[in-house]
Every structure is written in structure tokens, then in C-alpha cells.
Amino acid sequence: MAADSRTPRSGATDVALGERIRRRRRELGLSQSALGGKLGITFQQVQKYENGANRVSASMLVKLSDALALPVMQLLHDIDPAAPPADPESDAARLLAAFGKIRSPEMRAALLTLVQGLVSR
Incomplete structure (x- = not known):
């Protein structure tokens, strides 16, 4: 199978969510390692989420919401104009x-x- 015919693993929404995760992590003064520790994942996985290289599952979104002290809807609001306001x-x-x-x-x-x-x- 040619590389250009594969379905991409992530898209614009994943990148936007990753940017929101990174921004909030930095607001809280957390390193990628510290956030990964709270989530039970490696800093490399946090890095992949933040870069939009890997999609965030629904269960991980809930964990991120808790770790970042930010409601899920607020995490998504910045990237989904259809999401209800905070x-x-x-x-x-x-x-x-x-x-x-x-x-x-x-x-x-x-x-x-x-x-x-x-x-x-």
C-alpha cells in the first residue's frame, strides 16, 4: 500500500486538541513527564498527543481533564465551535x-x- 493512500492517524482536530493540552499543561507548570506520571503514560506519549501525532481516546480525554483540572467540555470548546460554552x-x-x-x-x-x-x- 502506498504511503499516500493510507488513512492519516490524526487530523486537524487532533492537532488543535494537542495544542490545547500543551497550553494548559504549561499554564499549570507541569512537565510532559509530570503530566505523563499523572496519566500513567510516558512523556513520549504526552508529546505525541500534544503534537497531534496520536489521537486522544475518550477515556484518556477524561483522565486529561482531571489531570489538567479542566472540564472536558472546556478542553474541547477551543477546538470545536459546536461545543457548548464553558x-x-x-x-x-x-x-x-x-x-x-x-x-x-x-x-x-x-x-x-x-x-x-x-x-x-
Whole structure:
């Protein structure tokens, strides 16, 4: 069988999901090895997912969601325009929890000013 007649193992959706996984992993400050450890896979497999070389199974998507502390729908939302938007109540709860951890009153005030400025746009 000629190489060009084979069905590709991955496509644009796989690449987009991989980019989302990489972006979230980096946001959390995790190495590929650390994420792989949480998932029970090698860093090479994480690398293949991130590059879109291998497709992410449904069960692995659930594991990734847990490991990356991001709902499955939010992982998929960036790559699937038909996916429902992230839950605003969940986002608000996460934002409030993070805001409560900011110790500096000046930083809290600056963040509040920023958010209020964004709302007025």
C-alpha cells in the first residue's frame, strides 16, 4: 500500500486538541513527564498527543481533564465551535477562589479594577 493512500492517524482536530493540552499543561507548570506520571503514560506519549501525532481516546480525554483540572467540555470548546460554552457559574467560582488566594490588597484592588474595566467594554 502506498504511503499516500493510507488513512492519516490524526487530523486537524487532533492537532488543535494537542495544542490545547500543551497550553494548559504549561499554564499549570507541569512537565510532559509530570503530566505523563499523572496519566500513567510516558512523556513520549504526552508529546505525541500534544503534537497531534496520536489521537486522544475518550477515556484518556477524561483522565486529561482531571489531570489538567479542566472540564472536558472546556478542553474541547477551543477546538470545536459546536461545543457548548464553558459554564459561567463554574468559571465564576474558580475566579472567586483564585481571587481569595491573592494576599496583596494592592493586587486584589488592581485585579478588581481590571475586571470592572473589562465589564464596561
